[in-house]
Amino acid sequence: MIPEVIVHPLIRTALEEDIGAGDVTTTAVLTGAEAGTARAVAKADMVLAGIDVFRRTFLLLDPDVRFSMSLEDGREIKRGDILAELSGRLASILTAERTALNFLQRMSGIATTTRWYVQAVAGTHARILDTRKTAPGLRVLDKYAVRIGGGLNHRFALYDGVLIKDNHITAAGGVMPAIQRARQRISHALKIEVEVKNIDEVREALSSGADVVMLDNMTPEAMSEAVRLIGGRVPVEASGNVTLGNVRQIAETGVDFISVGALTHSVTAADISLLVSVRA
Amino acid sequence: MIPEVIVHPLIRTALEEDIGAGDVTTTAVLTGAEAGTARAVAKADMVLAGIDVFRRTFLLLDPDVRFSMSLEDGREIKRGDILAELSGRLASILTAERTALNFLQRMSGIATTTRWYVQAVAGTHARILDTRKTAPGLRVLDKYAVRIGGGLNHRFALYDGVLIKDNHITAAGGVMPAIQRARQRISHALKIEVEVKNIDEVREALSSGADVVMLDNMTPEAMSEAVRLIGGRVPVEASGNVTLGNVRQIAETGVDFISVGALTHSVTAADISLLVSVRA
Amino acid sequence: MIPEVIVHPLIRTALEEDIGAGDVTTTAVLTGAEAGTARAVAKADMVLAGIDVFRRTFLLLDPDVRFSMSLEDGREIKRGDILAELSGRLASILTAERTALNFLQRMSGIATTTRWYVQAVAGTHARILDTRKTAPGLRVLDKYAVRIGGGLNHRFALYDGVLIKDNHITAAGGVMPAIQRARQRISHALKIEVEVKNIDEVREALSSGADVVMLDNMTPEAMSEAVRLIGGRVPVEASGNVTLGNVRQIAETGVDFISVGALTHSVTAADISLLVSVRA
């Protein structure tokens, strides 16, 4: 669960964005006294993620809303399942509805797609990773949803991992000077990962002391060769244009990790509705 | 163009999210003195959107970065086209790269998909609308990208339009009391739009004085009948599970507007790379 | 009631503004252990508005403060009436007092004046509207208070309504091109209101398809003529230098709405005191 101190500002921003000067429809049509119940219902199969953010969105708007049930994150959901049931002032529920669903549908969409990738490589050695290609401002939620879907988080941001890419190597004048310079300037707590494009670069990265090798946009054949060459000395990550169509083939080359940008940069929202009923 | 005062906080938040305690790779591998040029290159066909946010992201990190060219938003781009060219300190460019691309790829992805929908209904009367199903905190960018793609913005948030949905009607005890109550409480500057599910509700909405009728999840046949019934007295919007596969058929029923949630809730990022070269 | 998520940041800012480094008087003079009761008392007749903001100000500073009674917003108050009674740590009550009163006195002042305008046009067709001439940062409270006083809210901000004024028309090269251009670029959810200065402009606005006509700074005679000319086809708003002295005369011209900038730009604070007694 993401700590409230981290997630509350995100919910607050989203509610302010949607409510702003006020919910004119609810204010105009309801008296404010109506009470009732709402059910979040899955309209497709999915992996649930973000139910806590969903819940807190209603509670941040109105602390008197009550949840009589809610399923837990990570659960595989069938179309028609009730994900959560809440009750309270209808004005509050209707005002918070879209914001709460926007979070839940995005997060569950990410978790669902991640699960598909994880299942696609089941039985191989490979683990599915995310990237930094997230919606601006929502990275903590996007990466949480990946974990819920069964993926692992690659580095969170620029501050928590050394990943020397093509451009860094060019700027530094080669793989070896890049790695050597980094080694002098970082602590032992950080690994040095190096992105390579071909077998020659794999050799150079290994001999220069890379802690992890990332194979970028290589063919499955080249990946297999690289895995053999590396021989288990350091972890190997595959990256670049990974899809559900090719992820299994990539996994079977023997790489340890496969990073998938689409998990978070091209999200398909999970289909979820909120159905409200008025209390008799 | 979105005013700087609105867009800067979003860029600032995104840069803080990605940089946080510092870009350890760039700090470790570069000396900080390297200068060079970077080109944003389209790796697929697309409609460009967000070039100004892209540009400001680099400038907010380092005001000395210079753009020698950039295409304008709305332009149809071919794979391989150069979208922008910038130069300056490589450390700055590499640190801002991912954040700038995350904005540009999401926004161009939205504009591109919107353009497809707009083209799909070309020659009909119908206009494509967005919804409030946007990424939390990014609505102003998401909706801007829809406009760039040729769509129109439906209400921005809860504060700028009265849209009486199913649940509001239930809570109010019917279409007529809902509309009447709203009419008393809002100014003349706002229209009252009512969501209906069948022909009977269309009739009730009309006789109760709705300013706009939204046909929710109806079949094309029912939509056609509704359009005939309404007869141009008020604008008609179609909504619910609209896809590129069915949008033309919907448009041909004669509705005035078609709102498409997927434009912003299920974005496919446009494929764009940044290629850096070191200054000789 | 304004959602807590919207109103809390305003109260927080105001408390921080007044407390800053600490309430030196209360810290210096009280031990912190004193408990007691406080009563908010009306020192003049008024319409109460903002009691919830008043209450939350104390609670945000000290969640242990208790309210034994408080009157509801919209109530007509007589001089000497007790508006609210609270008890708890005196240090908290004294520290929050001025901030809480600043909100309550401004909001009740707005509601009171609004009620006077509403009463002045009683029996006519006209409704009283506010404007965007509010205290910077406090618009959501100012406009809420207008509603409590019996007024309607005109558009909240630049984002929720199209109001084509003199300057827009000049820039666009005439009423007709201005309206036509707007019609192409906005959705059906927004009305187009046009500000006019004389009968000729009324005609032009009507023939160009304006949804609402605003008569700006016209004489009562000209307004009457405009109302006759428009003949109920679209709503008519009167605007410009409206005072309690002339609002009735304007209403009797038959306009539908009268907008009054002074409701929020020239507020007279309602006179309210907080009387504290120490618990025996």
Next chain:
Amino acid sequence: MIPEVIVHPLIRTALEEDIGAGDVTTTAVLTGAEAGTARAVAKADMVLAGIDVFRRTFLLLDPDVRFSMSLEDGREIKRGDILAELSGRLASILTAERTALNFLQRMSGIATTTRWYVQAVAGTHARILDTRKTAPGLRVLDKYAVRIGGGLNHRFALYDGVLIKDNHITAAGGVMPAIQRARQRISHALKIEVEVKNIDEVREALSSGADVVMLDNMTPEAMSEAVRLIGGRVPVEASGNVTLGNVRQIAETGVDFISVGALTHSVTAADISLLVSVRA
């Protein structure tokens, strides 16, 4: 001049409040390419205050706006005077107009009223003071405008002065224990001001070592007596229901300072218009 670091967040908040999702009218009606000039014109006599905030509002929205002239704060303005002239993109000018005017009209309104009070006591010994009864969040601007009008600022907030009021005295069990306790707990940099209601309390405050005596809601006769009794040993402040009608009489009792809550809690906005012309 208020430092930019203090005033920018206020302007930013106000612009965000008014622009939010975008200025739909300007976006719909203008192409964005129109350029022109705008003049801020006084529609009544006034003391100008806030011209720098006015200027920065436009510049924060669009750094390319240019001011060809602007009068300085504190200047006495005649109806019809041009206060400032600016030019640039009309879209920017029209979008910032209302926010800029809301600041300028409030601040000039405060300065104008303050000047009237200052002139009313001209020739006496008394100086006009403000209070903490300001619009929540705008105190720094409200108090600046009082200074521009010729008034002095009383304590800014709870943190910068000890003012022992009635309630503090009750809580502490009397004037003497209140002052003694405060003396022990505060540094020599702060004065202790004590609010009194009658001559007996004046005596007690003096003998207990008050540094300043505030006469609260006394009659002019009682004030005169208090001034004689105090005999110049400490400064004397008059407070409570001061109006333009009675301020001279109060000043003539010989008090040193007169604090006027209405300067900031009941502001009458100065009447200022922005007139735009399109560049040929």
Next chain:
Amino acid sequence: MIPEVIVHPLIRTALEEDIGAGDVTTTAVLTGAEAGTARAVAKADMVLAGIDVFRRTFLLLDPDVRFSMSLEDGREIKRGDILAELSGRLASILTAERTALNFLQRMSGIATTTRWYVQAVAGTHARILDTRKTAPGLRVLDKYAVRIGGGLNHRFALYDGVLIKDNHITAAGGVMPAIQRARQRISHALKIEVEVKNIDEVREALSSGADVVMLDNMTPEAMSEAVRLIGGRVPVEASGNVTLGNVRQIAETGVDFISVGALTHSVTAADISLLVSVRA
């Protein structure tokens, strides 16, 4: 106690700074279900300060954490004493631990050193003051800790006291014009303190009407002479390079106040550990 509305943003910022994208260790090693108890233990003698901030840090992260005991601020602590005992989810406790300790150790460090200074001047007339030389952003906590240690707070910031220093005097063209100009522009609620460097300047300050005299970097002999010259007419403050080694000698010159920058600019953290045990 510092109001929650003031201290919460500081704790929130600190937690966000330390947690950011998440506590990877706790997430990776714990299941999240572990519960237990933690004790904060003093590893050296100290004066306790900040226990409320410490407590709120845990509660802001997890409202379900419970404190079974905690000592009060100001208490003299012996090495080995238990300062607080809390229980709850171990994941929460471990995640908040460092942030909570960083506050408590800094604040107790300040209080402890302050107490030493206060004890060093015991029996003399002199009181210990702090300065504005605090950690940026933490002044309210730093100054609170000084009070807990037995010191007095000098002015909090630039807004709450007039302190005319060397540079102001130079800019104004002398002590007398500086004081006279200030007297005209400030209210009676503020004292004018003047920094002087030698006996001649003491005389000039007195004759110009200074309310407080600050002796800056004088020898004890010169201070004694200054104290005699001033003769109790105004308070006297000593300042500049005060250490535990010379503070007694300075106090014995008869000055009223001694300000010590090192109290807050050179803090030695109090040594405190958190010991966790798992619930059986």
Next chain:
Amino acid sequence: MIPEVIVHPLIRTALEEDIGAGDVTTTAVLTGAEAGTARAVAKADMVLAGIDVFRRTFLLLDPDVRFSMSLEDGREIKRGDILAELSGRLASILTAERTALNFLQRMSGIATTTRWYVQAVAGTHARILDTRKTAPGLRVLDKYAVRIGGGLNHRFALYDGVLIKDNHITAAGGVMPAIQRARQRISHALKIEVEVKNIDEVREALSSGADVVMLDNMTPEAMSEAVRLIGGRVPVEASGNVTLGNVRQIAETGVDFISVGALTHSVTAADISLLVSVRA
């Protein structure tokens, strides 16, 4: 250099904290028109750090301030050296002075002490590390200053490194389960560091696959034995009560890294003054 987007909010907060409602002394004593020059002068030997933050503090308050020279961070400074020279409006310089110095003195203090530790271990294999024991909210500056002093940054926060401490091990039921569980849940980009207290735990950590071993509070003899046992297979860090008195002895045990909490939790501010002269 720390990016402006990260450091500006810190400076802004600090300036707001110190200026708040305004610099009453400067406003009261200066006319605002005075111009002059200021020099930052070292009053002791030091390593300079934070000159860019110092410079930006003045510029954020007044963009017209000009720096004619400033030394670079990392430079060894002798008492009496001029660190920077700036000129402009004296009012701006005096208002920003304390805030700018508070940053510079803290950061240079950290860099100076770090340099001493680095020099103390010169010639050994050991590198000096910092910890997370930083001033709340200032970590990015504290850790930057450590780097300038020649130290390395240990993990920045809870998000960028796995450090399994005593309490985690207890909660997980032993070193082996703790490491195994972590290995399953984190990506290959993060190392697992384990804190141990004795030789047995060193053996267990090694056999469980720890990537780094931290020796906590061991005697030098035990550390030497641990280093021999580990034999270069993984990096070794020493931690706990490291002082300038014992750091050399610890380094000579052969450990790779020594982390020193006091670098940032017990800072001694570098002694720096700002001397202002008025322009003739």
